[in-house]
Amino acid sequence: MHASxxxxxxxxxxxxxxxxxxxxxxxxxxxKALIFPRALLPRVKQREELAxxxxxxxxxPREDGDGEMLYIGEGDPVRPRLEDHYAKKDFWNRAVCFVAPGQLNKAHVQFLESNLVRLAKAAKRVPLDNANNPAEPSLSEPDRADMLVFLENMLGMLPVLGVHAFEQAVAVPVAGHTMLTCRSKGITATGYESTQGFVVKAGSQAVATVTPSMQEHMSRLLDERQxxxxxxxxxxxxEHYVVTQDYVFSSPSTAASVLLGCSSNGRVAWKDAQGTTLKALQEAEAAH
Structure with a gap:
């Protein structure tokens, strides 16, 4: 659904x-979007957009301190909802609000909230603080079409604003990017570089156990794997794990390390069909 x-x-x-x-x-x-740190809400809430x-x-931050978590909500209007979260919800430290003065009603934003929750759960990039799955309201055909455009515009903007929770791996590599394979420790995985990060394809394998070194010295990667x-x-x-959906890792090394259960240099672990490492491929590309 992302804008192309x-x-x-x-x-x-x-x-x-x-x-x-x-x-x-x-x-x-x-x-329009308003982005601000939590500490500024007492001042920002006076702006007319939040009415x-x-x-x-x-x-x-997540409770374990490793990575982010997300809460998705709607308000009619937005201001009292944010004031309530400012007083009662602990984890958040920044907010992103989308409004369209005079254009949105309660059913519209319930539609947007429901679809954002659905997309975030499907992407599985960031855990949600939401306790339930909000139902999608019934909209007229024209209203539904308008809200799908609104949603598409939001989803296109959010990565530019530093929010990647809704991005799912693209189905094919960026033109010119080679499909790569990692074979080690009895498992086989395939993946490719994309603009979002390193994508590991569904059906790839991961080892069942991690090394003692990862348990002792690589808590971030261990947490991500868990x-x-x-x-x-x-x-x-x-005897192993299987990747159930195309999934974006931050780098080739993170992908290889999580799959192999040990520290791994992804630029060496990932190879093309001829056995050429990603490192060698990149060096050759840089030389042109």
């Missing part, structure tokens, strides 16, 4: 502080 056409964003840094309130508008679109109906994301097991991206199948 070029677009431009206009980012207004409202206080002159790049880490403060930013108001983001997209070319030829009525919606409108909208959908919002709250982001902050999260993938818990959310079903890695599923036990006989």
């Amino acid at each position: 056409k070029p677009f431009s964003l206009r980012i207004f840094v409202a206080d002159g502080d790049p880490d403060g309130l930013r108001v983001v508008e997209r070319s030829n679109w009525v919606g 409108y109906t909208g959908v919002y994301l709250l982001l902050g 999260v993938l097991i818990e959310n079903g991206v890695l599923q036990k199948n006989g």
Whole structure:
């Protein structure tokens, strides 16, 4: 659903502080995004945009401190919902709100919230703080079409704004990127480089146990592997695990290390059909 056409964003840094309130508008679109740290809510809530109906994301560190978690909500209007979360919800430290003054009603934002929760759960990139699956409301055919466009525009903007929770791996590599294979420790995995990171293909294998060295010295990778097991991206199948969906890792080395259960240099572990390492392929490309 992500936008595939070029677009431009206009980012207004409202206080002159790049880490403060930013108001983001997209070319030829009525919606706008407000991004701000939690600490600024007492001041930001006075802005007229938050008096409108909208959908919002709250982001902050997971309880284990490794990576982010996400809460998705809607408000009619947005301001009292954010005030309630400011008082009662602990984890978040930044908010992203989408509004379209005079254009959205309660059913519209319930539709957006429901689809954002669905997409985040399907991507499995970031755990959700949401306790339930909000039902998608019934919309008229024109309203549904309008909200699908609104959703598509949001999804196109969010990665540019540093939010990757809704991105699923693209089905094919970027043109010119080679399909690569990692064979070691009795497992076989395939993947490729993409603009999002390193994509490991569904059906790839991972070892059943990790090395003592990973347990002692690589807690971040161990935690990432455990999260993938818990959310079903890695599923036990006989003597090994199987990757159940195309999944984006931050780098070739992270992908190889998680799959092999040990420290691994992904630029050497991943090879093309001729046995040429990713490192050698990149060196050859750089030389042209």
